[in-house]
Amino acid sequence: MSEPDSDKVDLRSEIPRFRPAAPPPSFGEFVENMRRLQDLAVCVDATDEVYQQARDRAAELVELLAPYAAREGKGPANRSMDLPGRGSLLMPPFHVEKFDEESVVARGVLRRYHLGGGGVAHGGVLPLIFDDNFGNVVYAAKRPISRTAYLHVNYRKVTPLDVPLIIEGKVDRVEGRKTFITARLTEEDGTLLADGEGLMVQLLPGQP
Numbered sequence: 249m250s251e252p253d254s255d256k257v258d259l260r261s262e263i264p265r266f267r268p269a270a271p272p273p274s275f276g277e278f279v280e281n282m283r284r285l286q287d288l289a290v291c292v293d294a295t296d297e298v299y300q301q302a303r304d305r306a307a308e309l310v311e312l313l314a315p316y317a318a319r320e321g322k323g324p325a326n327r328s329m330d331l332p333g334r335g336s337l338l339m340p341p342f343h344v345e346k347f348d349e350e351s352v353v354a355r356g357v358l359r360r361y362h363l364g365g366g367g368v369a370h371g372g373v374l375p376l377i378f379d380d381n382f383g384n385v386v387y388a389a390k391r392p393i394s395r396t397a398y399l400h401v402n403y404r405k406v407t408p409l410d411v412p413l414i415i416e417g418k419v420d421r422v423e424g425r426k427t428f429i430t431a432r433l434t435e436e437d438g439t440l441l442a443d444g445e446g447l448m449v450q451l452l453p454g455q456p
């Protein structure tokens with residue numbers, strides 16, 4: 249990639265400047281295969297012979313990729329805006345559909361590797377979805393770079409897997425350095441699954 253390898257930070261903070269990536273063509277399929285692998289890793293019931301082969305092939309993949317490990321903000325993961333979850337395996341595979349000062353809306357599915365129990369999503373995944381939405385809302389609203397001070401999620405219904413989900417978040421109010429954000433996670437028909445509220449606090453110069 250011809251991007252400058254710069255340590256420059258966003259002028260508003262010490263956080264590395266956020267630069268969207270144009271990933272190489274195969275990167276998206278690589279990430280989707282990795283997600284599929286995660287689905288399988290949490291659900292297969294195989295023989296030791298199969299696990300031995302899987303172990304060895306996983307080790308080969310590690311060997312292939314390890315030389316290319318790069319610092320934050322350099323590789324395409326987490327910065328590929330056209331890929332689900334920005335191409336980050338940490339992020340649930342959601343696509344941002346609306347990103348402006350009024351609100352940020354993202355749509356996606358949780359899948360087998362997000363299973364908690366009883367066939368539905370692990371509750372711990374939801375704060376990740378809300379936190380990411382809050383970060384986007386702050387950015388879309390052109391508020392200064394901020395970090396989450398608190399995040400509260402109300403679980404209204406169990407969250408299904410493999411069903412399209414929508415999260416919409418917006419700025420509720422601003423008080424000095426503090427941006428209060430509210431968001432709702434729904435199914436496509438509007439069924440409310442969870443709502444959340446968070447406080448994002450503007451970082452001061454030098455705060456990590």
Ligand SMILES: CCCCC/C=C\C/C=C\C/C=C\C/C=C\CCCC(=O)SCCNC(=O)CCNC(=O)[C@H](O)C(C)(C)COP(=O)(O)OP(=O)(O)OC[C@H]1O[C@@H](n2cnc3c(N)ncnc32)[C@H](O)[C@@H]1OP(=O)(O)O
Nearest residue numbers: 263266379380383384387393394395396397398426449451
């Ligand atoms: C992260 C950058 C995001 C950039 C987005 C970029 C691009 C967008 C495009 C793509 C999207 C990419 C990414 C977006 C995704 C994710 C973003 C997620 C963000 C995070 O996931 S980030 C990690 C979790 N986060 C932390 O790791 C924070 C650790 N922590 C601290 O860094 C400090 O704690 C800090 C800085 C929060 C405050 O510290 P501080 O010393 O500067 O300020 P202080 O304590 O004085 O608080 C000032 C006023 O907030 C009130 N206040 C504070 N805390 C409160 C609480 N809990 N409850 C109620 N009120 C509270 C005080 O009462 C006072 O209020 P008042 O002024 O009225 O007295």
